[in-house]
Amino acid sequence: MLPLAILANSPERLEVLRQVANRSEEIVEQNIRGNVMAASAVLAGLVLGKDSIRQILRSEVMRESVIYQDILLEGLQQGLQQGLQQGEAILVLRLLKCKFGAISLRTQKAIQQLSTDRLENLGEALLGFTSLADLSAWLQQNKEK
Structure with missing residues (x-):
C-alpha cells in the first residue's frame, strides 16, 4: 500500500513521497525494498516531475527491483x-x-x-x-x- 500513498489528494505530495521513501528504507529485504521504491517512483510520476522524484528516491535501490530490471531490459532490446x-x-x-x-x-x-x-x-x-x-x-x- 505504501506506493499508493503518493496518489492521495494531498497538497504536500513531495512530503508524502519523502515519507514513503523513509518508510521504504526501513524494509529489510532488498528485493521488496527495491520493488516498493520502483512502484513508488512509477506512481509518483503520475503526479510529480522526475527531478523531484530523483531527489527523493534513491535510484540505486530501485535498480535492484525486478520491475526496473524488466523495463531496462525491454528498453535495451528495443534500442x-x-x-x-x-x-x-x-x-x-x-x-x-x-x-x-x-x-x-x-x-x-x-x-x-x-x-x-x-x-x-x-x-x-x-x-x-x-x-x-x-x-x-x-x-x-x-x-x-
Whole structure:
C-alpha cells in the first residue's frame, strides 16, 4: 500500500513521497525494498516531475527491483533492434548508391522504414538488380503491412 500513498489528494505530495521513501528504507529485504521504491517512483510520476522524484528516491535501490530490471531490459532490446535496423538501412542505401548513384529521398525513406528482415532480403536482392526500376519493383512487392 505504501506506493499508493503518493496518489492521495494531498497538497504536500513531495512530503508524502519523502515519507514513503523513509518508510521504504526501513524494509529489510532488498528485493521488496527495491520493488516498493520502483512502484513508488512509477506512481509518483503520475503526479510529480522526475527531478523531484530523483531527489527523493534513491535510484540505486530501485535498480535492484525486478520491475526496473524488466523495463531496462525491454528498453535495451528495443534500442538494439532499432540500431540494427538503422545500420542495415544505412548499409543497403550505401550499396544502392554505389551501384546506381543518387537515390531519391522518397525511395530512401521507403527503405529506412523497412523491417530488419526486409532490409536483409533487399540487401541480397539488390545484387541482382540491373536498374532502379528493379529496386522500385522490389519495394512495391515488399511493402510493410
